[in-house]
Amino acid sequence: MDSRDFSTRIAWLEHRNRVLEAVTEIASLMAANHDIDMVLDRITSLTRELTRSDLAYISFNDAKETFIQYSTGVRTDEYRHIRMPLGSGVLGKAAVGHGTVQTADYLVDQDIIHLDDIDETVRKEGVRSILGVPIMVHGALHGALLIANRHPGVFSPTIVDTVTTIAHHTAVALDQSRRFREVRAALAGLRVSFDDSAERLQALQTVVDLDALLSESLAQRKGLDHFAHTAAKALGTDLAILDSDGSLVARGRVHSSPDLPSFAAEISRLAYTSGRPVIRNGLTAAAATSNSEHVGSVVVFEAVPDQLLPRVTRTAVFLSILTLFERTQRGEERQRDQALIDDLLQNRRLTSSGTRRLESLLLNGPASVAVVRTGNAASTHLDRTLREAFALSTKENGISGHQLLAVEHHDHVCLLLPRGSAERVLQSLVKHAHTRKRQIQCAIGGDVAADADFAPAHGLALTAMAALQALGLSHRIYRADNLGSLGVILAAQRDDPHAYSPLTEIEDLIAYDARHGTELTRTAWVYTEKRENIKATAQNLVVHENTVRQRLLRIAELIGPDWQETPRSLDIQLGLRMWSLKTRTPLT
Numbered sequence: 001m002d003s004r005d006f007s008t009r010i011a012w013l014e015h016r017n018r019v020l021e022a023v024t025e026i027a028s029l030m031a032a033n034h035d036i037d038m039v040l041d042r043i044t045s046l047t048r049e050l051t052r053s054d055l056a057y058i059s060f061n062d063a064k065e066t067f068i069q070y071s072t073g074v075r076t077d078e079y080r081h082i083r084m085p086l087g088s089g090v091l092g093k094a095a096v097g098h099g100t101v102q103t104a105d106y107l108v109d110q111d112i113i114h115l116d117d118i119d120e121t122v123r124k125e126g127v128r129s130i131l132g133v134p135i136m137v138h139g140a141l142h143g144a145l146l147i148a149n150r151h152p153g154v155f156s157p158t159i160v161d162t163v164t165t166i167a168h169h170t171a172v173a174l175d176q177s178r179r180f181r182e183v184r185a186a187l188a189g190l191r192v193s194f195d196d197s198a199e200r201l202q203a204l205q206t207v208v209d210l211d212a213l214l215s216e217s218l219a220q221r222k223g224l225d226h227f228a229h230t231a232a233k234a235l236g237t238d239l240a241i242l243d244s245d246g247s248l249v250a251r252g253r254v255h256s257s258p259d260l261p262s263f264a265a266e267i268s269r270l271a272y273t274s275g276r277p278v279i280r281n282g283l284t285a286a287a288a289t290s291n292s293e294h295v296g297s298v299v300v301f302e303a304v305p306d307q308l309l310p311r312v313t314r315t316a317v318f319l320s321i322l323t324l325f326e327r328t329q330r331g332e333e334r335q336r337d338q339a340l341i342d343d344l345l346q347n348r349r350l351t352s353s354g355t356r357r358l359e360s361l362l363l364n365g366p367a368s369v370a371v372v373r374t375g376n377a378a379s380t381h382l383d384r385t386l387r388e389a390f391a392l393s394t395k396e397n398g399i400s401g402h403q404l405l406a407v408e409h410h411d412h413v414c415l416l417l418p419r420g421s422a423e424r425v426l427q428s429l430v431k432h433a434h435t436r437k438r439q440i441q442c443a444i445g446g447d448v449a450a451d452a453d454f455a456p457a458h459g460l461a462l463t464a465m466a467a468l469q470a471l472g473l474s475h476r477i478y479r480a481d482n483l484g485s486l487g488v489i490l491a492a493q494r495d496d497p498h499a500y501s502p503l504t505e506i507e508d509l510i511a512y513d514a515r516h517g518t519e520l521t522r523t524a525w526v527y528t529e530k531r532e533n534i535k536a537t538a539q540n541l542v543v544h545e546n547t548v549r550q551r552l553l554r555i556a557e558l559i560g561p562d563w564q565e566t567p568r569s570l571d572i573q574l575g576l577r578m579w580s581l582k583t584r585t586p587l588t
Contacts, residue, residue: 019332025046043070046166102130135174231318237302284303295324336357374440389435394425429442501578505575521576524552
């Protein structure tokens, strides 16, 4: 990567960091302030700042038209109050939900339906290029988020992604505001109507109180476990948080509830498809959605009465906000760690954020580099199954997020783990992957105490991985420092299956053992590892010393009397070590 590409990537990372900061600000505003006008005004300002566009605005739909409601950067009053028939222009096309819409030069774009009065308004404003993204809430179109420039040009994928991200959060803000207004209006009505039920008044008041508690939890940004605990405490009952696949991701406990029933995933999906809470067999489920996407569910361990269902629904709304924010944050963290790995491998000067990240990884001492591959190279990535297995293995070994790094790199997953825990974490990972029927291979390379150590340590890990691949072994962990020169030979064999293999030196022994059920190969291996000491070999094999001598004579007959003499003894010893690795033969 040349200096220009490097500068471009740094600029992109800095931009994504600004997007994350903006998303955080929006989430905080939504959690702490129910003035939707202020929130949407701030969204238009943030959108304009992040995209460096001349204008940014939000439009809302009525039965036949869409109209600009919030804007920044607009000069003319006519443009500020544009009303556009649905389907016309960029504004009208974006507002009917036909995906992202953009034009490089509006007035001359023949693919857009033009209206003379609108074109004149656009000409007076000086607008040339426009980008619009629809705003959808629970599958219903509410309008669009748009940016525009007073010069022609195509909007980059980065800008499109930025506007799309903010549009998703705008949809959540609108949904949250609508629900809050409904509750507050109903509560106000009940307060002036003494004939209404005091029980319902109390139920609605608890929804407002719940809002305050969940808003505080969201603003603290302590994750799903803290959110689940806060929600359970606020609702006064145990609950579970499920992901969109129906898998348990967090529990909030007030009592000692049993394990989550298997049908919980089914009723959570039903809550999503029906668009309302579902009660079945003592459980209540409410779906969390974002832009009509099912992002998770809240499952309460009791059949919630109808008058209290708004509390569960409200909890699901906050879950959607938290999930959307955490998804954005995880994406930024993966990009940051990927950039750090690339910089370390290329021996480039680290960015300030990369330096801080590496310092946190090495805070308690050196770390070990490891690589992980699955049985199928095409599927080697941190998919949901591997992430679950990895999360369990790190949790079992008391490893927190700031102590480890895990990113996809070419055909493997690259890990940086505390040196003292690396092998235990990988052993646990192998166990959990096997439980989930995933074939994986793990190799540990060298140690890292400074940034310059990473590239050679990573190279050693790849050499050990190549040895594993050459041996065709799964559910195994190899350390590069235990392989020595054999690792280099096995790596060469992986790259060229027709290359010379030391196994050919002992193939007659292996074949003889297979035919006769003898242990000549094991005897030869132990004998060489015990420095040709007959007594030590006999003790290891638990046989008489004369038995060892007889076996050595038979070995010499099969592979030649010079098998213990240089230079042939070196090749035979490498072949025996390779055989021991393939057969997992221990040496006591």
